[in-house]
Amino acid sequence: MSESRYGSALGLPLLHAGKVRELYAVGDDRLLMVATDKISAFDFVLEPDIPDKGEILTRMSLWWFDQLAGVPNHVVSTDVPQAVAGRAVVCEKLEMIEIECVARGYLMGSGWLEYQRDRTVCGIELPVGLQNGSRLPEPIFTPATKAPLGEHDENIDFAETERRVGRETAEQLRDLTLEIYRRAEEYASDRGIILADTKFEFGRRADGTIVLADEVLTPDSSRFVDAKTWRPGVRIDSYDKQFLRDWLVQESGWDRSSNVVPPPLPDEIVTATRQRYIDAYQDLTQQRFR
Numbered sequence: 001m002s003e004s005r006y007g008s009a010l011g012l013p014l015l016h017a018g019k020v021r022e023l024y025a026v027g028d029d030r031l032l033m034v035a036t037d038k039i040s041a042f043d044f045v046l047e048p049d050i051p052d053k054g055e056i057l058t059r060m061s062l063w064w065f066d067q068l069a070g071v072p073n074h075v076v077s078t079d080v081p082q083a084v085a086g087r088a089v090v091c092e093k094l095e096m097i098e099i100e101c102v103a104r105g106y107l108m109g110s111g112w113l114e115y116q117r118d119r120t121v122c123g124i125e126l127p128v129g130l131q132n133g134s135r136l137p138e139p140i141f142t143p144a145t146k147a148p149l150g151e152h153d154e155n156i157d158f159a160e161t162e163r164r165v166g167r168e169t170a171e172q173l174r175d176l177t178l179e180i181y182r183r184a185e186e187y188a189s190d191r192g193i194i195l196a197d198t199k200f201e202f203g204r205r206a207d208g209t210i211v212l213a214d215e216v217l218t219p220d221s222s223r224f225v226d227a228k229t230w231r232p233g234v235r236i237d238s239y240d241k242q243f244l245r246d247w248l249v250q251e252s253g254w255d256r257s258s259n260v261v262p263p264p265l266p267d268e269i270v271t272a273t274r275q276r277y278i279d280a281y282q283d284l285t286q287q288r289f290r
Contacts, residue, residue, distance in 0.1 A: 005034075012033070020039065101173050133230065200212060225239070239283075
């Protein structure tokens with residue numbers, strides 16, 4: 001378990017400290033989920049923090065939950081201790097489903113890498129002639145395993161998803177994932193932003209209801225692209241932390257294959273990364289961050 005950033009100020013039992021979030025027990029059936037300002041890349045938590053990142057992601061998730069009326073979600077209250085005000089929510093304690101539910105409407109990231117090799121993504125055959133950043137004929141569900149901390153998630157096909165969680169649950173996850181993606185993609189498109197892909201996590205209530213949980217549709221879980229500059233195969237300006245990843249592998253001198261901790265982020269990279277998170281929030285919600 002990672003070191004807690006807020007435990008001493010909260011006085012609540014810490015249940016889990018992940019790469020960027022902390023979970024605390026609130027009674028028997030509630031959790032306090034805190035978004036820190038930590039940022040991760042290539043399974044390393046980087047230094048220093050990105051100021052305001054946790055608050056930006058929390059605000060964005062809450063905004064999206066409001067847009068997704070009719071989709072059950074885990075938020076119970078935003079009335080949280082002052083020490084984590086603005087960056088935390090009280091949420092339901094759910095039985096989490098151990099599948100990363102990914103929807104892709106565009107061919108990018110690991111999907112592009114697999115397509116170049118096999119012309120498939122998670123076992124789904126795609127048309128010939130697509131480029132990095134191409135829009136797909138229709139959105140696809142491309143699940144992944146939820147790996148332990150420090151390990152990589154692994155893309156799996158739908159048959160493997162059925163084997164892990166059962167056919168009925170797998171179909172529910174697929175249908176919910178694609179429904180939410182289509183709704184969110186329409187919102188983003190109206191604001192001049194492409195939602196290329198996104199990842200959801202779901203949990204289950206005691207009565208069996210599947211509930212949207214964790215953060216949702218933020219730059220940490222989604223790939224947002226400026227529609228004005230989108231050029232498949234040529235130029236893809238993203239709002240997410242790809243900018244930071246590019247600096248790590250192209251300019252920092254760090255060897256990704258070395259398993260050595262990456263170097264500290266320079267001030268200009270921290271500032272520029274923070275601005276990308278703010279831009280994503282403001283452009284999507286049409287609200288000022290400060």
